[in-house]
Each structure stands twice: as C-alpha cells, then as structure tokens.
Amino acid sequence: MIEESVLLESRTLRSSVLDRTDVLDRVKVLSLLPDGVHVTTAMVAAYFGAAVEGIRALVHDHRPELEASGYRVLAGTELSYFKQLSGIRSRTPSLALFSRRAVLNVAMLLRDSEVARQVRVHLLDMEHLARTQPVDNPGLTEPVPLDVRIDQRITHILGRTVVPMFNALIASSGEHRRELIELRQDIENVERRMCRHHKRLATPEGENPAENVRSTLKAMTWQAFEQHVVGLLRRDGCTDVVVRQTRSDRGIDITGLTADGRTVAVRCRNRPGRRTVPHADLQKFAGAARVLHRVDLALSVATCGFSHESRAIADLTGVVTVDREEVEAWTAGVRLKALR
Structure with missing residues (x-):
C-alpha cells in the first residue's frame, strides 16, 4: 500500500x-x-x-x-x-x-x-x-458476444486499474521513473487502440467511422439522444441510470450513479443546427444540479459547442461540459474523463 x-x-x-x-x-x-x-x-x-x-x-x-x-x-x-x-x-x-x-x-x-x-x-x-477489488460493469444489459465482452473488460481494467497503478508507481519511484512513464504511455496507447478497434468492428467496410458517428448523432431526435447518452453512461460503468419522466427538474434530464458511487445529473442538448448552448440554459441546469439537488457530478452534454459565457458559468459552478467533438469521441468508444 x-x-x-x-x-x-x-x-x-x-x-x-x-x-x-x-x-x-x-x-x-x-x-x-x-x-x-x-x-x-x-x-x-x-x-x-x-x-x-x-x-x-x-x-x-x-x-x-x-x-x-x-x-x-x-x-x-x-x-x-x-x-x-x-x-x-x-x-x-x-x-x-x-x-x-x-x-x-x-x-x-x-x-x-x-x-x-x-x-x-x-x-x-x-x-x-479500488486497485485490489475485481472490476465489474453491471450497466451492460444487452447480450454481447463473449470475445467483445472480454475486450471491453480488458479496456475497462486498463483505464481504471492499470494506469492508476502506474501513476502510483511513478510517484513513488526514483530510479526507474522514466521507464515507468514509458510503460504507462504504452498502456494508454493500447487502451486507445482497443477503443478504435471496437469501433472498426462495428462499422461496415468502406465507411468513415468519424463521419458515421457524426451522421448518426445528427439524425437523432432529442428523445433518441437522451437514450443514447443513457447507453454511454451505462457502458462507462454507471448504475441506476434513468431518464427523468418529468420536466419540472429545471433542466436535469438523466440521473444515476458513477462506478465509484458519485451521484450524477445530466442535461442533454441535441442542437445539431445551432452553434452553441446558451448561457441561460447552462445557468438553469447548474442551479438545479448544484444548488437544489447537490449532485457530485453535473454533466452538460450537447451536440454543439458552448458559448464563452456558458463555459464561464460551468467553470464557476463545477459543471462539466461535453461538446460535439467530445460526444463523438465518447460515442466512438473513448471513456468520458469525468466518469473515470
């Protein structure tokens, strides 16, 4: 220890x-x-x-x-x-x-x-x-082929267990620090390659994965986008993930628990034809998530960008913004940093 x-x-x-x-x-x-x-x-x-x-x-x-x-x-x-x-x-x-x-x-x-x-x-x-207990992902509810489940489990372990272990070793090591940093980089590269490999397996030959992800997101209704985010949260180990049935929560669309037990609230904004999320929308969500419900993690997820004012409010209130590029990467298999 x-x-x-x-x-x-x-x-x-x-x-x-x-x-x-x-x-x-x-x-x-x-x-x-x-x-x-x-x-x-x-x-x-x-x-x-x-x-x-x-x-x-x-x-x-x-x-x-x-x-x-x-x-x-x-x-x-x-x-x-x-x-x-x-x-x-x-x-x-x-x-x-x-x-x-x-x-x-x-x-x-x-x-x-x-x-x-x-x-x-x-x-x-x-x-x-956390490092000695086995990793489990109860959020996967749909049947997945055994080899894919093994690959996903390996990717999950690399990110949540092996990389943090290397961080601890690097911090306490003097003589072999450079070698450990290089090994950690190798592990992170393997994790990224496995994520890309999973995406290629799910993409028909001849299609551009990035364009495919972008067009898929663009075609979603706001209800479909909420369900899509629910699936991504569960894929990254979140539990008790539910879409709020009422719109009286001042902008909170989804709630759940992260893999390490933190409460999470999510605001989904499917705005493919808009440039940014307006600051009033971010302010309302921040007030609901941080002041009324006091969740540990507040995520504002959008298929567009965030205005300068919106990002300033997010920084001030502790809301994590996830813009279009991050949503596309998240959809393609990259784990959302805030959920690690």
Missing part, C-alpha cells in the same frame, strides 16, 4: 486521486456555501482545524496546483455574478473560493492537521481497495 508520505510529496499522485472528494465527508462534514459547490478560506481552515493564515500560506506555496484543482479568486463582475447566483451578501472586493477537489488537494498538502491526516489515510485505503 502507498505510504502517506508519498502522497504528501508527489503532485502526480495527488492529481490522480482528486476525484475522490467523497472521502472528505467520511472524516468530517464539509460545510458549503449556498451554491452547494464552493467554500471560503475561513471555511477550509475551520474544516481542518487550522489557522486561516496557515491556509493562505499553503495557497501561496502551491497556488498553481490548487488552481488546477478548482481554487480561484473572484473579483469585479465575476464576483457580483457569483453573489447573485449563490445568494451571498458581502462587500469584500474579492473572494477566494475552493471547490471540493481543491479542499481535498489541501488535505494532501497540509501536514499539521489531524483532520487532513485522517483524510489522507481514508483516501489511500480507498485507492488500495
């Missing part, structure tokens, strides 16, 4: 486990701002039983890493918009915000905190359990 000291020293290893934010609540309840997504510096300090100045010093020393995991400072128009969205009443000219991923990142950096130490212990226990 990986030692806690390796987690403290290795940014690569820390980055590989940032999605396991549920471990925070296993140790202590993390209070969130009214938006259901962010916490302030003072709230982070309270969670870890640390001084506010200590958290600020940690941010100063590791700012690029923390920004990559969701830390940001709002000011001006962006701060005003956030206050309006979340209902915060404050006259401060700037506001530092941490996402749950950023809080977990702090736990993996903060040495003088018993709460942070417990988070690291639970996190490493979960990673060890």
Whole structure:
C-alpha cells in the first residue's frame, strides 16, 4: 500500500486521486456555501482545524496546483455574478473560493492537521481497495458476444486499474521513473487502440467511422439522444441510470450513479443546427444540479459547442461540459474523463 508520505510529496499522485472528494465527508462534514459547490478560506481552515493564515500560506506555496484543482479568486463582475447566483451578501472586493477537489488537494498538502491526516489515510485505503477489488460493469444489459465482452473488460481494467497503478508507481519511484512513464504511455496507447478497434468492428467496410458517428448523432431526435447518452453512461460503468419522466427538474434530464458511487445529473442538448448552448440554459441546469439537488457530478452534454459565457458559468459552478467533438469521441468508444 502507498505510504502517506508519498502522497504528501508527489503532485502526480495527488492529481490522480482528486476525484475522490467523497472521502472528505467520511472524516468530517464539509460545510458549503449556498451554491452547494464552493467554500471560503475561513471555511477550509475551520474544516481542518487550522489557522486561516496557515491556509493562505499553503495557497501561496502551491497556488498553481490548487488552481488546477478548482481554487480561484473572484473579483469585479465575476464576483457580483457569483453573489447573485449563490445568494451571498458581502462587500469584500474579492473572494477566494475552493471547490471540493481543491479542499481535498489541501488535505494532501497540509501536514499539521489531524483532520487532513485522517483524510489522507481514508483516501489511500480507498485507492488500495479500488486497485485490489475485481472490476465489474453491471450497466451492460444487452447480450454481447463473449470475445467483445472480454475486450471491453480488458479496456475497462486498463483505464481504471492499470494506469492508476502506474501513476502510483511513478510517484513513488526514483530510479526507474522514466521507464515507468514509458510503460504507462504504452498502456494508454493500447487502451486507445482497443477503443478504435471496437469501433472498426462495428462499422461496415468502406465507411468513415468519424463521419458515421457524426451522421448518426445528427439524425437523432432529442428523445433518441437522451437514450443514447443513457447507453454511454451505462457502458462507462454507471448504475441506476434513468431518464427523468418529468420536466419540472429545471433542466436535469438523466440521473444515476458513477462506478465509484458519485451521484450524477445530466442535461442533454441535441442542437445539431445551432452553434452553441446558451448561457441561460447552462445557468438553469447548474442551479438545479448544484444548488437544489447537490449532485457530485453535473454533466452538460450537447451536440454543439458552448458559448464563452456558458463555459464561464460551468467553470464557476463545477459543471462539466461535453461538446460535439467530445460526444463523438465518447460515442466512438473513448471513456468520458469525468466518469473515470
């Protein structure tokens, strides 16, 4: 099992486990701002039983890493918009915000905190359990040929078990680091080739797979597109995936659980004739997924692009956008990164 000291020293290893934010609540309840997504510096300090100045010093020393995991400072128009969205009443000219991923990142950096130490212990226990338990995909409901099921299982194991194992080995290795990085790259190349191979097997000879995927998506009705996304979620290991029968959920079309137990809400937008998803649509979905239902993972999936304003709202609220190119790649067999 990986030692806690390796987690403290290795940014690569820390980055590989940032999605396991549920471990925070296993140790202590993390209070969130009214938006259901962010916490302030003072709230982070309270969670870890640390001084506010200590958290600020940690941010100063590791700012690029923390920004990559969701830390940001709002000011001006962006701060005003956030206050309006979340209902915060404050006259401060700037506001530092941490996402749950950023809080977990702090736990993996903060040495003088018993709460942070417990988070690291639970996190490493979960990673060890994930690597040693057999992988299963209960979402496959339709009969699939045995050789295809074996190939799919191998691809699944490569992505969810072998690559993370190499990440941990690379993080704890000194002498053979370069060789391990090259081996990991080889494994990732095999995974990509197997995904492409699966797609070629399903495509008639003489057809262009990319064009075939694009035309198939373009011909879908919005109901067919929702069912298509349901199938992709199940293929990637999600369970309890259902299409919402009512439209009173403010933009949530699909709900379910990821393979590692996170709650997920999905907004599907089949807009092949449109250029972008309007920001009002993204704002409504973000409010429903993050504030009303407080899901762990919110996905906005569209057959077009996202406007600059939409992406800004997504970044601010933690919504993961999946545009046309990503939907096509997902359809062609590439696993959606947010579900890994």
